[in-house]
Amino acid sequence: MKLIDIIRDANNNLFRSKARTILTIIAIFIGAMTLTITNGIGEGVSKYIDKQLGNLGAEDVIVVQPKMEDAFSTGPKKYDADRVSTDAGYGIAMPLLQDKDITDVASVRGVMSAEPLLSAAADYVVGPNNEKYQLTIAAYISGTNLELASGRLPDNGSSNNEITLPFEYAAALGFDTPQNAVDKQVTISITSASGEKQDVNATVVGVQEKSLVSLGGANVNETLIRNLSAFQSKGKPETAPQGYMAVIARVQKGVSETEMTRIKNDLREKGYQAQTIQDRIGLFKQVIGAIIAVLNFFAVIALIAASFGIVNTLLMAVQERTKEIGLMKAMGLSGGKIFLQFSIEAILLGFWGSLLGSIAGIGIGQIANHYASDTFLKDLPGFMLTSFTPASVAVIMLIIMAIAFIAGTVPARRASRKNPIEALRYE
Amino acid sequence: MPTNVISTDKLTKVYGKKETSFTALDDISISIAAGESVAIVGKSGSGKSTLMHILALLDRPTSGTVKVGARDASKLSAKQLDSIRNKTFGFVFQQFFLNGNDTVLNNVTLPLKIAGVPRKLRNERGLEMLKAVELEDKVDSKANDLSGGQKQRVVIARALANNPKIIFADEPTGNLDSRTGKTIENLLFSLNKKKGITLVIVTHDEELAARCDRQLKIEDGRIISGGKQ
Numbered sequence: 001m002k003l004i005d006i007i008r009d010a011n012n013n014l015f016r017s018k019a020r021t022i023l024t025i026i027a028i029f030i031g032a033m034t035l036t037i038t039n040g041i042g043e044g045v046s047k048y049i050d051k052q053l054g055n056l057g058a059e060d061v062i063v064v065q066p067k068m069e070d071a072f073s074t075g076p077k078k079y080d081a082d083r084v085s086t087d088a089g090y091g092i093a094m095p096l097l098q099d100k101d102i103t104d105v106a107s108v109r110g111v112m113s114a115e116p117l118l119s120a121a122a123d124y125v126v127g128p129n130n131e132k133y134q135l136t137i138a139a140y141i142s143g144t145n146l147e148l149a150s151g152r153l154p155d156n157g158s159s160n161n162e163i164t165l166p167f168e169y170a171a172a173l174g175f176d177t178p179q180n181a182v183d184k185q186v187t188i189s190i191t192s193a194s195g196e197k198q199d200v201n202a203t204v205v206g207v208q209e210k211s212l213v214s215l216g217g218a219n220v221n222e223t224l225i226r227n228l229s230a231f232q233s234k235g236k237p238e239t240a241p242q243g244y245m246a247v248i249a250r251v252q253k254g255v256s257e258t259e260m261t262r263i264k265n266d267l268r269e270k271g272y273q274a275q276t277i278q279d280r281i282g283l284f285k286q287v288i289g290a291i292i293a294v295l296n297f298f299a300v301i302a303l304i305a306a307s308f309g310i311v312n313t314l315l316m317a318v319q320e321r322t323k324e325i326g327l328m329k330a331m332g333l334s335g336g337k338i339f340l341q342f343s344i345e346a347i348l349l350g351f352w353g354s355l356l357g358s359i360a361g362i363g364i365g366q367i368a369n370h371y372a373s374d375t376f377l378k379d380l381p382g383f384m385l386t387s388f389t390p391a392s393v394a395v396i397m398l399i400i401m402a403i404a405f406i407a408g409t410v411p412a413r414r415a416s417r418k419n420p421i422e423a424l425r426y427e
Numbered sequence: 428m429p430t431n432v433i434s435t436d437k438l439t440k441v442y443g444k445k446e447t448s449f450t451a452l453d454d455i456s457i458s459i460a461a462g463e464s465v466a467i468v469g470k471s472g473s474g475k476s477t478l479m480h481i482l483a484l485l486d487r488p489t490s491g492t493v494k495v496g497a498r499d500a501s502k503l504s505a506k507q508l509d510s511i512r513n514k515t516f517g518f519v520f521q522q523f524f525l526n527g528n529d530t531v532l533n534n535v536t537l538p539l540k541i542a543g544v545p546r547k548l549r550n551e552r553g554l555e556m557l558k559a560v561e562l563e564d565k566v567d568s569k570a571n572d573l574s575g576g577q578k579q580r581v582v583i584a585r586a587l588a589n590n591p592k593i594i595f596a597d598e599p600t601g602n603l604d605s606r607t608g609k610t611i612e613n614l615l616f617s618l619n620k621k622k623g624i625t626l627v628i629v630t631h632d633e634e635l636a637a638r639c640d641r642q643l644k645i646e647d648g649r650i651i652s653g654g655k656q
Binding site (some may be wrong): 001002005016323324326327328330331332333334335420421424 | 480
């Protein structure tokens with residue numbers, strides 16, 4: 001029997017008892033649709049993150065921090081006078097890096113330079129409308145590509161105080177448009193360790209686009225962060241903890257992935273936590289990935305339930321067609337071909353269910369995209385909630401057809417083993 | 428001496444295990460010549476259907492040999508057996524075993540489809556066979572819409588599709604009234620005469636048996652007459 005005839009017969013046989021077949025297909029359809037949607041969300045999110053990562057740049061930067069195990073240890077740690085910690089709130093002591101750590105990091109082969117990541121905590125920022133707002137300040141790391149709504153990135157080579165503001169701050173501080181804020185002055189107020197207050201003027205060089213990556217902080221250039229942090233530590237008692245939260249290590253631009261991993265491992269061996277910016281965002285991606293995996297797991301459970309429907313449907317079909325199977329075997333059709341025919345029926349059930357399911361899933365995904373970008377994703381331009389590629393839809397369909405095939409082997413085996421004489425006698 | 432299409436040597440068939448065993452066929456040695464028409468007659472339970480199943484290679488004997496032409500069936504692979512049943516044998520059953528929802532033509536071409544003949548070719552051949560049984564006007568009818576006699580003619584057309592050497596018929600007229608039964612008988616015997624197709628007919632219809640060249644009478648699994656040519 002030719003394969004094309006087997007496939008044609010299998011499809012015709014399926015639709016001999018329409019109601020039963022359609023009900024089975026609906027069960028697969030539900031699983032397939034769920035899997036398509038959850039996968040679509042996963043792809044939509046990671047596509048967005050990838051896009052953000054692509055914008056990020058600074059591939060030559062490793063953020064080096066003290067190992068967190070020191071802070072969140074599982075057991076009591078021996079006191080070490082050389083290890084300095086700062087109070088990070090909630091009674092958690094954050095270990096700090098010292099100058100000797102900086103030389104230590106710089107000594108790792110492949111690290112071109114190591115500089116402390118300076119930090120400063122502003123009391124507030126004030127703009128033309130004289131409204132005071134809290135502001136998180138981050139030192140701008142050269143090579144990082146922030147998405148900008150207007151202006152340019154902070155210049156670490158400049159001797160002026162430069163700042164880029166988060167998108168919402170432009171309006172809050174009294175600028176009509178993001179474009180309007182560029183080249184205007186804002187004032188940052190800080191307090192030194194001795195309680196002295198100072199206002200520092202900074203030039204707004206750009207306004208950051210809303211994005212998951214910038215996480216709502218302002219970026220300032222080196223001149224500004226030095227000014228702020230120098231003033232902030234003024235009058236700090238000698239005994240107070242001294243040090244840095246992180247050190248920025250730069251490596252050769254365009255370094256290979258294996259070399260990067262080697263450098264990170266060397267740093268880890270020295271007792272540091274080493275992450276590229278990609279790694280830090282990768283963590284976020286991992287969390288999303290885990291959520292999607294759980295959702296997919298439920299969809300697969302639905303598919304497994306549906307596969308019992310396939311077994312049931314085909315067992316009934318084998319029972320009904322016992323005589324027909326007997327006749328075909330008597331006429332010289334091999335057991336293998338009969339197995340193939342029922343397997344193909346199972347695969348076709350999977351095919352129709354997954355085809356309709358993915359079409360419905362993509363349809364729902366498009367509607368959800370439309371809804372999401374008008375509502376809760378309004379603040380994240382370019383973020384499509386769901387995304388579908390032909391390859392991933394094809395993979396889902398193949399997985400479902402494979403599940404259907406496995407389910408079909410039970411009835412197909414039974415059909416192929418029928419004894420033609422007994423099958424022909426069967427009433 | 429005419430060549431044998433099928434012969435058996437000391438054929439036995441035993442069902443079940445030791446104490447509860449039942450001997451369905453006992454020491455059967457027969458040969459059927461090409462072009463012969465043979466009736467296997469006997470009461471129900473005598474073993475005539477079992478014999479036909481073994482001759483048609485649908486079942487295997489417990490001991491003894493079956494030869495198809497010169498080939499020992501026990502030495503053939505499953506694939507070879509399938510091929511013989513498909514190309515050398517034609518089957519006519521009492522209950523027709525037609526696929527009622529399918530067209531007459533598709534029912535007739537089933538053995539050709541199993542043989543892997545391309546669709547166009549098998550439809551041509553199927554039409555030819557339907558002409559031979561005078562049912563060419565029913566080509567596209569559903570098999571269910573036919574009368575009993577028409578159905579049996581479709582079954583014969585199906586049995587002829589692969590141009591077989593032997594037709595095995597199990598009570599071919601059992602489900603038909605006597606007039607329709609006669610038509611079917613005439614059809615089978617004309618195929619026997621004109622095309623030289625060997626007929627092996629299982630029946631308890633004495634009249635039908637009498638029309639055959641030879642009657643193999645079987646009782647309690649043994650041939651009681653007609654075994655020797």
